Amino acid sequence: MEPVLQTFLTAFVTLFIVIDPILVTPIFASLTKDETPRARLRIAFMAAVYSIVILSIFGFAGNAVLHHMGVTLPAFRAAMGIILFIMGFRMFFDPDSETQAKTPGPKASARENIAFFPLAIPMLAGPGAIATIMLLMGPGASVIEKSSALTASVIVLAVGVLMMAFASRIGDALGRTGMNAITRILGMLLMALSTQYVFDGVRVGVLERVAA
Secondary structure, three states: OHHHHHHHHHHHHHHHHHHOHHHHHHHHHHHOOOOOHHHHHHHHHHHHHHHHHHHHHHHHHHHHHHHHHOOOHHHHHHHHHHHHHHHHHHHHHOHHHHHHHHOOOOOHHHOOOOHHHHHHHHHHOOHHHHHHHHHHOOOOOOHHHHHHHHHHHHHHHHHHHHHHHOHHHHHHHHHHHHHHHHHHHHHHHHHHHHHHHHHHHHHHHHHHHHHO
16 A cells, blocks of 8 residues: 555646646636636636646646657656756746746636636646656556546646635635745655656666667
């Protein structure tokens, strides 16, 4: 049971940091400031549903595309580790820039269905989340690892729905300083996890081949 729990916790922490519902919350509040509480909950729920569908598709089919292109999983793991490290670096040293990177354009709030864009894409199921779910559900992943990744993504998005439902209260309680502090902590954790991904990719893709 402990390996299963450890696998789930690793997937949960990684996806929570990458999806970062804490960072999405104030953006969601600004996008839905004129909506009723019920409408906010409906928009948040639909955004989570869209995100789960997107992540599931890439989790199951994304690696097949890589195989077709001739890209190995260790190479992909190392490359995604570098990308995630850059995200974590930006979150740690300049959290405001990360918020701006996920903030949609000035006309986005006027779109008819903001649950899909910009909430599901690119905020919740963005490039980082897609890369992470593909990494966690790679060809070498066991059924337990794949199930843990999917379950973790559902739970993270469920937490995101709850946070977005109370977005206005959370934003007022934490303030800008509190949001930046939490973003920096998440960025530090993401840099540590992404470094491990790079080490694993190099070890499997290079060192073990040389040793063999």
